[in-house]
Amino acid sequence: SAVISQKPSRDICQRGTSLTIQCQVDSQVTMMFWYRQQPGQSLTLIATANQGSEATYESGFVIDKFPISRPNLTFSTLTVSNMSPEDSSIYLCSALQLLMQAEAFFGQGTRLTVV
């Protein structure tokens, strides 16, 4: 399985600021995804990070708030923009190594607290 490294692992940020989370995979992967897990909740998909093109966002998430980059097959970033306390969550990067019948693996997550 691919090893996924995320950083930072946690951060405390002031409202109104932005934070960029990095996700590095140790091998080329077909798909990369960003999820959010709010306190006590399950995982919700924010967007699919597409290599070389704009990310595909899920309902309720927009590019202005969560800009995503994926410059190559092993790296992606998620920015949480103009943060408010409601953005306090764990943000998780996920990757698929194969196109068919693939199992998704997760990075260790970024625990974000907005004050």
Add this chain to the structure above:
Amino acid sequence: QKEVEQNSGPLSVPEGAIASLNCTYSDRGSQSFFWYRQYSGKSPELIMFIYSNGDKEDGRFTAQLNKASQYVSLLIRDSQPSDSATYLCAVRWANAGGTSYGKLTFGQGTILTVHP
């Protein structure tokens, strides 16, 4: 109806017992199913996946899939206190297509506690 729904918890079982976790899903064509375990403060860890009807066994874990009834379950035999965690059921719909392929939809999770 939610797309993926798990049996309400929390679930508490004694050590050595069988823990049964259930998940139902909306029928949207071909699907793949995954069970993740998440310890508090950690990221989800894949423990089982199943694509075909029937049972799939891996050590103490057995995944059961019944597509006609639209449910998937996870059995944990000889439960141990170290199995205490939140278990997440996830579904991937293969016909999502295009750049949506591969994404997972998660259930709300079931908290399992195995007490000595």
